[in-house]
Each structure stands twice: as C-alpha cells, then as structure tokens.
Amino acid sequence: MSVNPDIQVERDTATFRSIDVTHMLDGSPEATNQRRIRQKQIGDDPQINRRNIIFMSHEERYEAAIARGLRIEQLKAEHDWDIMDENNAIMWCFSDIAMFVHKVMFIPAIERLGNKEQHDKWLPLAIDHKILGTYAQTELGHGTFLRGLEMEARYDKSTEEFVISTPKHSSMKWWPGSLGHSSSHAVLLATLYIDDQNCGMQPFIVQLRDLNTWKPLPGVEVGGIGPKMALATTDNGFLVLNNVRIPRDQMLMKYAQVSKDGKFTKSGAAKANYSTMMLVRVGIAHSCYFSLAVGATIVTRYSAVRRQGEIKPGAPEVKILDYQTQQLKVIPSIATAYAFHFCKEHLKWYYIETFQQIQQNDFSGLPEIHCVTSGLKAYMSDIATAQLETLRRACGGNGYLLSNGITNTYIQTLALPTVEGENTVLYLQVARYLMKCLKVAATGEAVKGSLSYMNEKIKTPYTSGLVTREDYSNVKKLLKLYQNMTVRLTQKAGDHLNKLHVSGQPKYEAWNNTSVQLVNAAKAYCQTYVLGMNIEGLSTQAVDLPGDALEVIHQLCVFYALHGITEQSGNFLETGCINITELHIIQQEAQEMMAKIRKNAVALVDAFDIPDNLLNSTLGCYDGNAYQHLYDSAKSDPMNQKQVLPAFEKYIKPMLQGKHTSKL
Ligand SMILES: CCCCCCCC(=O)SCCNC(=O)CCNC(=O)[C@H](O)C(C)(C)COP(=O)(O)OP(=O)(O)OC[C@H]1O[C@@H](n2cnc3c(N)ncnc32)[C@H](O)[C@@H]1OP(=O)(O)O
Numbered sequence: 001m002s003v004n005p006d007i008q009v010e011r012d013t014a015t016f017r018s019i020d021v022t023h024m025l026d027g028s029p030e031a032t033n034q035r036r037i038r039q040k041q042i043g044d045d046p047q048i049n050r051r052n053i054i055f056m057s058h059e060e061r062y063e064a065a066i067a068r069g070l071r072i073e074q075l076k077a078e079h080d081w082d083i084m085d086e087n088n089a090i091m092w093c094f095s096d097i098a099m100f101v102h103k104v105m106f107i108p109a110i111e112r113l114g115n116k117e118q119h120d121k122w123l124p125l126a127i128d129h130k131i132l133g134t135y136a137q138t139e140l141g142h143g144t145f146l147r148g149l150e151m152e153a154r155y156d157k158s159t160e161e162f163v164i165s166t167p168k169h170s171s172m173k174w175w176p177g178s179l180g181h182s183s184s185h186a187v188l189l190a191t192l193y194i195d196d197q198n199c200g201m202q203p204f205i206v207q208l209r210d211l212n213t214w215k216p217l218p219g220v221e222v223g224g225i226g227p228k229m230a231l232a233t234t235d236n237g238f239l240v241l242n243n244v245r246i247p248r249d250q251m252l253m254k255y256a257q258v259s260k261d262g263k264f265t266k267s268g269a270a271k272a273n274y275s276t277m278m279l280v281r282v283g284i285a286h287s288c289y290f291s292l293a294v295g296a297t298i299v300t301r302y303s304a305v306r307r308q309g310e311i312k313p314g315a316p317e318v319k320i321l322d323y324q325t326q327q328l329k330v331i332p333s334i335a336t337a338y339a340f341h342f343c344k345e346h347l348k349w350y351y352i353e354t355f356q357q358i359q360q361n362d363f364s365g366l367p368e369i370h371c372v373t374s375g376l377k378a379y380m381s382d383i384a385t386a387q388l389e390t391l392r393r394a395c396g397g398n399g400y401l402l403s404n405g406i407t408n409t410y411i412q413t414l415a416l417p418t419v420e421g422e423n424t425v426l427y428l429q430v431a432r433y434l435m436k437c438l439k440v441a442a443t444g445e446a447v448k449g450s451l452s453y454m455n456e457k458i459k460t461p462y463t464s465g466l467v468t469r470e471d472y473s474n475v476k477k478l479l480k481l482y483q484n485m486t487v488r489l490t491q492k493a494g495d496h497l498n499k500l501h502v503s504g505q506p507k508y509e510a511w512n513n514t515s516v517q518l519v520n521a522a523k524a525y526c527q528t529y530v531l532g533m534n535i536e537g538l539s540t541q542a543v544d545l546p547g548d549a550l551e552v553i554h555q556l557c558v559f560y561a562l563h564g565i566t567e568q569s570g571n572f573l574e575t576g577c578i579n580i581t582e583l584h585i586i587q588q589e590a591q592e593m594m595a596k597i598r599k600n601a602v603a604l605v606d607a608f609d610i611p612d613n614l615l616n617s618t619l620g621c622y623d624g625n626a627y628q629h630l631y632d633s634a635k636s637d638p639m640n641q642k643q644v645l646p647a648f649e650k651y652i653k654p655m656l657q658g659k660h661t662s663k664l
C-alpha cells in the first residue's frame with residue numbers, strides 16, 4: 001500500500017531528520033539497531049503479536065497472554081536477552097502477559113527481601129519457572145495503610161512454623177495480580193505476631209497450589225475477583241488462608257529475622273520492606289512515557305491525514321491538525337512524552353545508583369528517592385491518563401473504537417494512578433518530605449538534593465526575571481519560576497500547618513486540614529522536577545544532536561515549560577511568581593511555539609519509532625492509510641464473517657413476524 005500523500009508531505013517538510021532524534025532517544029545508533037531487532041523479534045512473532053486481541057473473549061485473551069509470556073521466555077533464551085531487554089519486551093506487549101507480576105514483583109521481592117540462603121533456594125525455582133508467584137500485599141480492607149494489614153502470621157515456637165490466617169472478610173488478600181488462577185506461590189505480606197506482640201508487616205513465601213494438579217492446597221481458598229475495566233489478563237485475585245502453616249525459613253529475612261526460639265530482630269531501615277514498591281514505581285514512570293508516546297504517535301498521524309471542514313471559506317477541507325484547537329490537544333502530549341523520556345532515563349540511573357548503596361547497607365539516600373519515586377509515579381500517571389483521554393477524544397468517533405490502538409492503551413493506563421500507591425497518598429508522602437526540607441531551610445542549614453533550590457531565599461518584593469522577549473524562551477529562567485512557585489506553595493502549606501497547630505489543633509489534625517495545600521505543593525514539586533530533568537536532558541542526552549534537531553527538541557522543552565504555566569496559571573499568579581501581564585505574554589509565546597512545533601509534529605512522533613506491529617492501530621499506521629485500515633479491521637471482525645447471525649432466527653425473525661411478546 002502506498003503512503004498517504006498527506007502524511008508524506010509532513011515528513012518531506014520537517015526541518016530535521018527523525019532518525020537523529022530516534023538515536024538520541026535510544027542512546028546511540030547501535031542501540032536503535034539493537035532495539036529494532038528486538039522489536040522485530042516480538043512484533044513478527046505470531047504468539048506475541050497482539051493483532052487480534054480486540055476480537056477475543058476474556059478466556060482467550062488470558063490463554064494468549066500466558067502463551068505470550070512463555071514465548072517471551074523462549075526468545076529471551078534464544079537471543080540471550082538481559083533483564084532490560086525482557087522488561088522492554090513486556091512493555092512493548094503493553095504488559096499483556098499473564099505472569100507479569102511473577103516477573104516484575106515476585107522475583108524482585110525475593111531478591112530484595114530475602115537473605116542469601118533464601119535467594120539460593122527460591123530464585124532458581126522462580127527464574128526457571130518451576131514455581132510461579134504473585135505479590136500479595138493488598139487486602140480487602142487495606143491497600144494504602146499498610147500498618148493496618150490484618151492477615152496474621154503467628155509464630156509457633158513449638159513447631160518452628162508460622163501459622164497464617166485470615167481473621168475476617170476485610171483481611172483477605174484482594175487485588176494481587178496473577179493470584180486468581182496463575183500462581184503456585186505468593187510473597188505474602190502479613191502482620192507478624194510473636195507471643196501476641198505485633199512485629200509489623202513482614203514478607204513470607206507461601207505455597208498456594210499443588211504444582212502437579214494446580215489445585216489449591218489445604219486451607220487455601222483462592223480465585224479471581226471478577227471482570228475489570230481493562231488488564232483482563234493480569235488475573236487479579238482474592239485469597240483466604242485458614243491456619244496455613246509454613247516453616248520458619250519462609251519468612252523473607254533480609255531486614256527482619258525471627259530466631260528458632262521466637263526472638264525478633266531488625267536490621268536495615270525502618271521501611272526497607274517497602275523496597276519492592278519503589279522499584280515498580282520506577283517502572284510505572286517508564287510505562288507512562290511509553291503510553292504517551294504511543295498515544296501521541298497515533299493521534300498525530302491520524303490528525304495529519306484526516307481532513308474535515310474548512311478554515312478559509314470555500315477552500316479545500318483541511319487536515320484537522322491545522323486547527324489550533326486540535327494542536328492544543330496533540331502538541332502538549334508530544335512535548336510531555338519527550339519531557340517524560342528525559343525524566344524516566346534520569347530516574348532509571350538514579351534508582352540503580354541508590355539501590356546499590358542500599359545493598360551496601362547505606363540507607364542515607366532512601367528518604368529522597370522515596371519522595372522522588374512516589375512523586376513521579378503519581379505525577380506522571382496523572383498527566384499520562386489525562387492526556388491520553390484528550391488524545392482519544394481528539395480522534396472524534398473513531399476515538400471510541402478499540403481498533404484505534406489508543407483506547408486500550410488509555411484504559412490500561414488508567415490503573416496506574418491507583419496501583420503501587422494511590423496517587424493522592426503518594427503526593428502526601430512527597431509533602432511530608434517537603435515539610436522536612438522546609439524545616440531544615442528554616443534553621444539555616446543547607447537543603448540537599450532535588451530541593452536544594454529551597455536554600456535560595458525568595459526576595460520580596462519579587463520580580464520574575466522575565467525582562468526581554470528572549471527571556472520567555474530561556475528554559476533556565478522558566479525553571480526558576482517553577483522552583484520559586486514550588487517553594488512558595490510549600491511555605492504557604494507550612495505556614496497554614498503551623499497556624500492551625502498554634503491555634504490548638506493537634507499536629508495530625510492540622511495535617512489533614514492542610515492536606516489540599518500539601519498535595520498542591522507536592523504536585524508543583526513534581527512538575528518542577530520533570531522540567532528540570534528535561535532541561536538537563538538537553539545538555540546531556542540531546543547535546544550531540546545535529547543543530548536542526550536540537551533546535552526542535554529545545555522548542556519542545558520551551559513549549560513544555562510555557563504551556564505548564566498556562567495550565568497552572570493560578571499557582572503562578574497566586575504566589576506572585578508572575579504577574580498578569582507576564583501571563584499574557586507567556587500565553588502568546590506558548591501559542592507561537594505550538595505553531596512552530598506543529599510543522600514537525602509527524603516527524604517528532606516518527607522519532608519514537610514504534611513499529612506498526614506493536615502499535616496495533618488502525619488510525620496511527622506509519623503509512624497514514626487510516627481509512628483503509630479501519631475498513632480492513634471492520635471486515636476482519638468475526639461477527640462480519642457471517643451474512644446472517646443466529647440471533648436473526650432466534651429473536652429478530654419472530655419479532656418481525658409479530659411473535660416476540662410471548663416467545664421472549
Ligand atoms: C498495571 C501494572 C500493575 C502493577 C502491579 C501493581 C502492584 C501493586 O499495586 S502492589 C501494592 C502496592 N501498594 C502500595 O503501594 C501501598 C501504598 N502504601 C504505602 O506505600 C505506605 O504504606 C504509605 C507510604 C502510604 C504510608 O506508610 P506508613 O507505614 O503508614 O508510613 P507512615 O507512618 O506514613 O510513615 C511514612 C514514613 O515511611 C517512609 N516511607 C514510606 N514508604 C517508603 C518507601 N517505599 N521507601 C522508603 N521510605 C518509605 C516515609 O518517608 C516516612 O518517613 P518519615 O517518617 O521519616 O517521614
């Protein structure tokens with residue numbers, strides 16, 4: 001099929017070469033080649049390809065997702081993939097593999113929470129798929145408040161076993177992925193009791209099903225929790241345990257230990273048992289980038305080939321991408337996807353470094369990384385879901401079809417603000433850290449890390465530093481505005497907190513009565529962080545780009561900063577970081593920058609280089625022939641393979657013949 005001329009012209013008139021930016025996104029030309037080879041292995045494989053999933057039943061999708069997971073394992077062995085390759089493969093399959101939690105949580109939890117003997121025993125079994133596991137933490141009654149977990153593990157000194165039980169409905173495990181039908185084992189988080197003393201939430205390895213018959217073991221009641229909005233194949237389940245006994249060495253004992261005679265000891269940081277969650281939060285930030293890149297690719301390409309209506313009366317119909325309002329739906333998502341790229345790259349290396357320190361029992365970096373990973377998981381998933389919905393709607397009626405490739409991505413991404421810590425709750429963790437740093441700054445001590453900009457006192461009266469027109473496209477000056485806004489919102493929340501406390505409210509009550517302001521400050525911190533990483537990326541990852549490509553990536557960053565201010569203008573005005581005249585100039589600059597970026601919109605999404613066989617989109621194919629692909633997809637619907645469906649004989653015909661009232 002030849003390429004649609006409407007999309008070809010976009011490529012021909014772009015001011016830079018997409019491939020240069022692709023190399024930057026991958027890290028190097030060699031890395032691009034390597035990724036393309038991996039993506040071809042996946043996209044061309046009939047067992048992995050998700051081409052027909054929209055026409056499958058729940059059970060068929062589940063089976064296909066198991067087969068997909070298995071096939072990924074085979075490819076991994078055949079082609080010697082490392083862990084990054086495997087994680088990317090899972091992401092390119094949109095996490096549509098049934099044993100997802102086994103890979104991303106069960107194994108990492110054993111690695112992080114187990115001691116050497118436990119590694120030696122359990123990891124080979126898990127890695128070779130001799131056992132399949134889940135991460136069972138959330139209960140019906142408690143997902144957020146982990147100190148409230150009710151499933152009990154009571155130590156029985158006489159037999160050196162833990163006895164695990166579910167005292168009431170609210171204490172059953174509820175939600176763990178792969179638990180319903182796909183796990184033989186669980187890393188199960190339960191509250192440990194020794195002689196009725198509560199020793200906090202601890203991790204245990206519990207076998208749930210017989211490995212030969214797959215039947216639940218005695219005392220184990222397990223099943224699926226029912227249909228969900230999406231993620232049909234993650235097989236989320238419930239679990240009730242009736243006095244199930246496990247040996248003492250099945251408590252994962254890296255950070256806390258129970259001796260044979262029931263002595264409880266702790267090593268490491270207080271929240272060390274929460275470390276698996278941190279890893280997954282980093283992974284979620286990466287998924288947010290990928291989902292947004294997918295959505296932006298589909299909708300930008302579709303907007304470049306769909307013509308509807310006219311701008312100049314009587315002139316030919318225009319591409320919908322030429323409407324300024326359509327640009328406002330599409331261009332921010334492209335700019336955000338690029339900003340998220342720089343941010344997730346930074347996050348990956350930051351996590352790896354800090355994790356190495358933690359492995360060496362240096363926990364000093366833990367509070368900051370907990371703040372950053374919690375905040376970015378929340379912020380990036382909030383933004384990604386909001387923008388994906390805008391993008392989906394930007395496709396008009398066809399935005400409601402599953403074949404468009406964006407609807408599924410969107411509803412899947414909708415889980416991310418909830419999983420791995422509900423977003424509001426995570427913002428409040430960030431706020432906790434902000435308040436601590438504020439206190440440090442108030443004593444005159446230097447605040448370190450991502451909030452070191454707090455050290456600089458904001459002078460009153462204040463000027464924004466935006467003097468010339470060029471200042472409005474100076475990303476460092478724009479970043480300063482964001483930093484000042486964050487500091488002022490943080491101070492404002494801190495002042496409110498103090499005021500309530502001084503007026504007699506206990507600290508916890510004052511905290512709750514300030515939590516709206518605290519969350520607002522936390523979001524500002526996250527937004528500032530992402531912009532900071534975007535700017536850093538310009539001088540690190542993007543620095544070797546040819547001049548024309550660097551200019552476009554720079555424009556995106558400027559637009560990201562300006563658009564962010566227009567979206568959050570209330571915060572910037574309220575804190576006095578800009579005045580109304582400056583806001584008007586910023587709005588104008590943002591619109592002008594958007595018009596410049598529009599010229600390169602298709603080339604910018606091409607640079608994401610997501611192949612058609614992974615994109616699975618009728619609207620967003622590289623060749624731009626959206627109408628042909630829509631038609632082909634409709635024709636391939638199994639319901640269209642018959643001219644007359646059985647429902648005709650059963651219901652419609654009797655109705656037409658006036659017999660329906662008694663028969664139905
Ligand atoms: C589609 C893809 C599917 C992916 C799979 C999804 C799998 C899942 O969802 S698994 C379940 C995930 N569950 C969660 O994330 C639970 C969310 N809840 C939490 O993380 C915590 O309980 C939380 C943070 C809300 C509060 O914990 P709580 O024990 O009440 O602590 P709290 O008393 O508030 O104290 C917080 C302290 O712990 C620290 N802390 C909390 N979490 C962490 C952490 N992960 N690392 C380091 N420190 C931490 C805080 O910094 C704070 O320190 P300080 O006291 O010095 O200020």
Ligand SMILES: Cc1cc2nc3c(=O)[nH]c(=O)nc-3n(C[C@H](O)[C@H](O)[C@H](O)COP(=O)(O)OP(=O)(O)OC[C@H]3O[C@@H](n4cnc5c(N)ncnc54)[C@H](O)[C@@H]3O)c2cc1C
Pocket residue numbers: 101135136137138141142143144145174175176177231236415418419420421422423424425428
């Ligand atoms: C698709 C999916 C997959 C999942 N996979 C797993 C898994 O593999 N393993 C696992 O263990 N769990 C899993 N979960 C569970 C998930 O981690 C929890 O649902 C999540 O942590 C939120 O907890 P919750 O359901 O208790 O929400 P709740 O805490 O009940 O949240 C409800 C509301 O209360 C608010 N709220 C709660 N506490 C506070 C507070 N302190 N301050 C202010 N507001 C508050 C929240 O902001 C929210 O608005 C999964 C969930 C989903 C949807």
